[in-house]
Amino acid sequence: MEMTTQTSATGSDRVPRRRGLTEEATDAAIDQACRMMRLPTTRGVFEANADAAAREQMTYRGFLAELLLAECDDRARRRSERRIKAAAFPRIKTLREFDFDANPNVDPRTSNALAKCDWVRRGHPLCLIGDSGTGKSHLLIALGTEVAMAGFRVKYTLATKLANALAEAADEMVLTKTFSGPGRAGRPRSRPPRRRTPSRRWPAPLLVLR
Known part of the structure; x- marks a missing residue:
């Protein structure tokens, strides 16, 4: 299938749009983009979240918010783990x-x-x-x-x-x-x-x- 590119302009912002991608090509593009932008959590959950968003008829903004919040939460968790490791506690206690x-x-x-x-x-x-x-x-x-x-x-x-x-x-x-x-x-x-x-x-x- 031939892919076409359109441009949407809002004020001074111009965002290129790619239409005509197959579902497989779309998933591959998302995977590659997540790797380039270093978004490991988004890369790991976007497919399941996309399926859930379709079932629940979630808005585009709601779907994007879920992905971004998941990435932020996971980054905060990893930062905490690094600080705990750097503290050099002799054992784990809570x-x-x-x-x-x-x-x-x-x-x-x-x-x-x-x-x-x-x-x-x-x-x-x-x-x-x-x-x-x-x-x-x-x-x-x-x-x-x-x-x-x-x-x-x-x-x-x-x-x-x-x-x-x-x-x-x-x-x-x-x-x-x-x-x-x-x-x-x-x-x-x-x-x-x-x-x-x-x-x-x-x-x-x-x-x-x-």
């Missing part, structure tokens, strides 16, 4: 898994309020204090996961490791780079490093929010 009955001193309302991340937006610190086995690490990882899902960059580390890194950074006067940039591997030293005994204090885990 607030839903936390046993509040076994830890009566932990108020679930407080934990749920902290999960909204208002304290992060206000720049407030969070310190979890308690005996061993009371769920501090679980809560820390779970809250850190919520913070990452809210769009903030998170880094899980041990207080001893952070203290030693800060001591090294202070010696080299690169504290800013320690928090804002990548590692300093391979960076030439201006003077020999001091010999330091690794700190044994503060063995608790920390979250560094950037």
